[in-house]
Amino acid sequence: MARYIGIDIGGTKCAVSLGNEKAEVLSSVRFPTEGPEETVGRILDEAERLKAESDEPVRTVGVSCGSPLDPSRGIIESPPNLPGWDNVEIVRLAEERLRIPAVLCNDANACALAEWKFGAGRGCRNMIFLTFGTGMGAGLILDGHLYNGTNGNAGEVGHTRIERFGPVGYGKQGSFEGFASGGGIAQIAKTAAIEHLQRGGSVGYCRHWDELESVTAKSVAEAARAGDETAVRVYRQVGEMLGRGLSLLVDILNPERIVIGSIFQRSADLLREPMERVMKQECLPFSLAVCEIVPAELGDDIGNRAALTLAIDLDEH
Structure with missing residues (x-):
């Protein structure tokens, strides 16, 4: 069975999750959002730990974050709820650290994908x-x-x-x-x-x-x-x-x-x-x-499941 990592970046908190092919959360950690350098470092540390602890190979990473973004280049541009997060190359940083493909998508689109595949939009x-x-x-x-x-x-x-x-x-x-x-x-x-x-x-x-x-x-x-x-x-x-x-x-x-x-x-x-x-x-x-x-x-866990769904969608395409 495949495993995936989801990263949900919010204005007050971030979450990093390990999940399965149904976007079900197997393990997750949550922590406050701070400046980009400190927070991205913590995100990648936790993602690397979950990847190492996974009982099955981790295939891809999905990153969900508020707009504006440049998904094609994997860059967080300057979301109003993330002051100081200007042109953060989150996909490049994740791929270099975790050595697996990563994708970035805005949070509303990620939630839409999750509800469509696994929730009320099936x-x-x-x-x-x-x-x-x-x-x-x-x-x-x-x-x-x-x-x-x-x-x-x-x-x-x-x-x-x-x-x-x-x-x-x-x-x-x-x-x-x-x-x-x-x-x-x-x-x-x-x-x-x-x-x-x-x-x-x-x-x-x-x-x-x-x-x-x-x-x-x-x-x-x-x-x-x-x-x-x-x-x-x-x-x-x-x-x-x-x-x-x-x-x-x-x-x-x-x-x-x-x-x-x-x-x-x-x-x-x-x-x-x-x-x-x-x-x-x-x-x-x-x-x-x-x-x-x-x-x-999908309830209160939709942020984690949405990020995991991005990873699953990347793996499928």
């Missing part, structure tokens, strides 16, 4: 994966292939503007990411909380001014489920904007399935009704009729 030829976590990005499976675009930057749906004004995401006011992301939900909820606090009132997720900075998508969801009307309205607005963004994707790409991760996995009960209502209003009926919206299946 059996599809046209599938879209949406991250819907800290940010909003898409991975596109079109006609049975991962679509990267001309220079590897396809799927940056979070940057599209869906409203003239609104919360800021991806550096743009009113963007899809501004409304449909953890940070966006917190922005909308804080604005609503401030209005209540200024009038001497409060909301379930923020009863005092000193609680304002601790407002998160999770705390707002908990308040909504407890019946807080403001929290319910926040999630209704987010669901409507999610539906608006999805409508564009359905009309343009005509997918059979859209798989949504992170916040949608946890809060579909709050988001689905307003999302579907808007999609029925906005989508071409014949395109919407063949598309289902489902939560991701």
Whole structure:
């Protein structure tokens, strides 16, 4: 049986995993992300250790990281969540150290590939994966292939503007990411909380001014489920904007399935009704009729499994 190494580089933490041909994690180590020199050194040390300890030969390495990247040259260019990581030649460094082929891909595309092969997208030829976590990005499976675009930057749906004004995401006011992301939900909820606090009132997720900075998508969801009307309205607005963004994707790409991760996995009960209502209003009926919206299946381990799936895909091609 073959073995693979997956490297998941995030803004706050990195993970290095050893896995099998089903992208199941056999062994993994996680540690904080720091500067590029120190972190890459730690990544390669852990990858070399896992390779040496593997009970079967390790065939390839997959590296998943946030954009912007240059996948064709294997270079991490300058992701906003990785300050100082400018033009890091991660593929060359991994191949020289581990002496096996390596590949680099952005995290949304890697997750799309993993959900398509092993998760909620199995059996599809046209599938879209949406991250819907800290940010909003898409991975596109079109006609049975991962679509990267001309220079590897396809799927940056979070940057599209869906409203003239609104919360800021991806550096743009009113963007899809501004409304449909953890940070966006917190922005909308804080604005609503401030209005209540200024009038001497409060909301379930923020009863005092000193609680304002601790407002998160999770705390707002908990308040909504407890019946807080403001929290319910926040999630209704987010669901409507999610539906608006999805409508564009359905009309343009005509997918059979859209798989949504992170916040949608946890809060579909709050988001689905307003999302579907808007999609029925906005989508071409014949395109919407063949598309289902489902939560991701791979759960909290998707980062590790996505990086491993990149390695498997490289080995297969």
